[in-house]
Structures are given as structure tokens and as C-alpha cells.
Amino acid sequence: MTTENLPDWVPASGHQLRLTGVHFDAIRVRGVRGEAVLHHLATLTDGLPGPVVREVAGGRWTYFLIPPGASHDFDWPPGVTCYGPSARDQYVGIPAPDGNTYPLHWRCDPPVEGKFVDPELLHAVVTAQLCREPE
Template sequence: MTTDKLPEWVPASGLQLRLAGIHFDAIRVRGVRGEAVLHHLAAATDGRPGPVVREVSGGRWTYFLIPPGSSKEYPWPPGATCFGPSARDQYVGIPAPSGNTYPLSWRCDPPTEGEFVDPELLHQVVTAQLCLPPDD
């Protein structure tokens, strides 16, 4: 895991809430569905899907961080919650690259400056996954 060229919105330690729509938009998917989306994204991107934050307690949410403003370009299906510029005062927890960040962690490495999940690819995968019958 590298800490070179981290975006300024990634904290040095612990975790911090960041207002969605400023530095990034986020698409949130719950439980095993979020993990399935991540699995398919990782396969399609040679293991580098971009910044993904995982919550390991409660709803076990997975947050896919996409470029700011890009969430409004896609019709996100039910089961995918959009945190972006059209939402009002929605915050996403962002963990530090290492150390105690419970209950959040980077599912892959923390992002480098300017790195995001590809919103078009994410939309395709999320739409396909959320149209499958539930198994969780």
C-alpha cells in the first residue's frame, strides 16, 4: 500500500467524513451485492478498480468513489444509493491509508491523486448485479 500522491481528502490517520459531490461522488451498494460488484469491476480492470471503501459492520456497505459530478449522468437502479451533487449534505466516511480506521477500510489500495472508479463501467456492473435475484 502506498501513501505517495494521496488526494488531500484522504486523512493521514483515523477516518473523516467528507461531503459527497465536492472531491468525489459515491455509489453505495449493500452487503454481498457490493462485494459482487467489486469482484466484477476488479476482473474488468486487472485488479485496479479505483477507490472503494468498505464498511465491515452494520450494513456492510461498499462505497465506489467516482469523479465529482459524474453520478448524475446515470440512472442508478434501486439498491444503489447515489451520494453526489444532486443530494443534499451527504457525507461519506474516508479512512486513512493505514492504522485503526474501524469500521472502514480501503477495499483495494487508497487512491492516488485523480484516481476514481470508472462511472460508466460501474453503472453497467451495478445495473447487471442489482437485476439478479437476491441471494443474501
């Protein structure tokens, strides 16, 4: 993987915690629900939903990276955690593009400078996935 177009907040190796609200905001969804949201986003974006980090241990969280400050433009439903600019520091682990990054990895390719998940589309998909009536 080339590192030419990667933002400077993506580490060269391993993984590092990054303060949200500075370079990106993150929307976190747990387990299979996160994968379902990602699947729908990928379908709606021709397989290019934007930068998504997956935790492969523990809660198996999926982190959708959106533009900094964009998380507060929406009311996120229960079951979603919003990491953005706030009164207290919030950090998200960011893996390197290659190598040993356990327990994190890029579920979609690492971001290109200035490219993020579309927050409006993400909100619509998350809301549809998590708020639909049981059958």
C-alpha cells in the same frame, strides 16, 4: 503505505467524513451485492477498479468513489444509493491508508490523486448485477 500521491481529502489517521460532490461522488451498494459488484469490476479492470471503501460493521456497505458530479449522468437501479452534489449535504466516511480505521477500510488501495472508479463501467456492472432476472 506511502502518502505521497494521496489526495488531500484522505486523512492521515483514523477516518473522517467528506462532503460528496466536492472531491468525489460515491455509489453505495449493500453487503454481498457490493462485494459481487467489486469482484466483477476487479475482473474487468485487471484488479485495479479504483478507490473502494468498505464498511466492516452494520450494513457492510461498499462505497465506489467516482469523479465528482459523475453520479448524476446515470440512472442508478434500486438497491444503489448515489451520493453526489445535491440540494442537501451528503457525507461519506473516508479512512486513512493505514492504522486503526474501524469500521471503515480501503477494500482496494487508497486513491491516487485524480484516479477514480470508472462510472460508466460501474453503472454497467451494477445494472447487470441488480437488475438481472431471477433464475
